[in-house]
Amino acid sequence: MNHKTPFGPLHPPEKIEQKRVDAVHRALRWCETILSSTLWTPIIVGNSISLQRTINEQTIELFPLEAAYVDLGMKSRFAADHLPIHLNNSNACVRSTHSRPRPLHTDMIASMMLLLGRNEFNPAAVPRTLHSILTAEQRTSLPPPPPARQPYVPGRPSTSGREFLPESRILGLTRQNPNTIFTIQFEKRDGTLRNMTARIGVWNDVNGDENNTRVAEEAMSYNPADYNLKAVFDMENSQYRTIATDRVTMIAIGESTYRTTSYNE
Incomplete structure (x- = not known):
């Protein structure tokens, strides 16, 4: 059964429980509500609508319908653990830092719309793979990255005295x-x-x-x-x-x- 959404038709697999389908629809409607009060521009491509805006000469494009595909286990151009976001027409490789429970991709797209939908936004909240949209001043203001893990030396024996299985x-x-x-x-x-x-x-x-x-x-x-x-x-x-x-x-x-x-x- 085809479902009409603000960003194009959606045909959820029959095996997906209705509760999850309803949650995805709510998230897409949330995206539609956010769109009306932000700087995102709808782009119609075929039967789907993406959202685009340019920040510091860098073009970001969000794909709410692709996010719905991922959430419902449907075929998508994007991997299941990535958000459907393009930076200058290439996959931006944005991933959630939360995995349990894994948030809906449609909810995360809505959050990205809120984060980057206005001229003023928090640079520290911008995913690392999107840092090219920041000005030099904004990048300088970012908190320092966590210290690198110390390399492990292979073959170093345990000093605990414990007995291990072969x-x-x-x-x-x-x-x-x-x-x-x-x-x-x-x-x-x-x-x-x-x-x-x-x-x-x-x-x-x-x-x-x-x-x-x-x-x-x-x-x-x-x-x-x-x-x-x-x-x-x-x-x-x-x-x-x-x-x-x-x-x-x-x-x-x-x-x-x-x-x-x-x-x-």
Whole structure:
């Protein structure tokens, strides 16, 4: 069934619950309300309407209907974890800093309309990938970035004295149980123990978004295996994380549980 929206027709998949469809419609109506009192200019392309404005000779374009596609698990030109925003006709790679619960992309587009819809806005609230819209004075006024993490030296042994399961067993168990939710306790590089409910593999979440830990590993700037790490999806925080495969004190996977005397309940 086609739904008429302020930014073009929308055909939600039947599998999407009505509650989510209604939330997306509310967000699109919010975008329409914001539009009337801001400097955004509607641009009609085919059956959809985007919003555009120029700030300091940089052109920003928002795509509310594409945001709705992402929210409803429909095919979109934009990745599920990116906001549908162009900067000078290229993907601006804007991502939300909140992942649990993940905000609606349509709500976030409305927030961007509010943030950048007037001549005066807060430079510190502008996403890093849009900093080119700021003046030199505005960039100078930005707070300093957080300090860089200290590099980890691969192969550095643990000094905690804890007993760990053989790394070969951990890697073997994760290979033998693909797409399985498991619990694990491991020692972080700072010496503290971390408990996690995680998953490795490829699957679609309740919103239809694909999660793929292999792709997440390939996107990293280093090879996790060189550091005795493995990318997993943290089920509690809905984020990709790494586990230390050489410092595991307990793993419960499949129908088996393995632990050492250093496991801390």
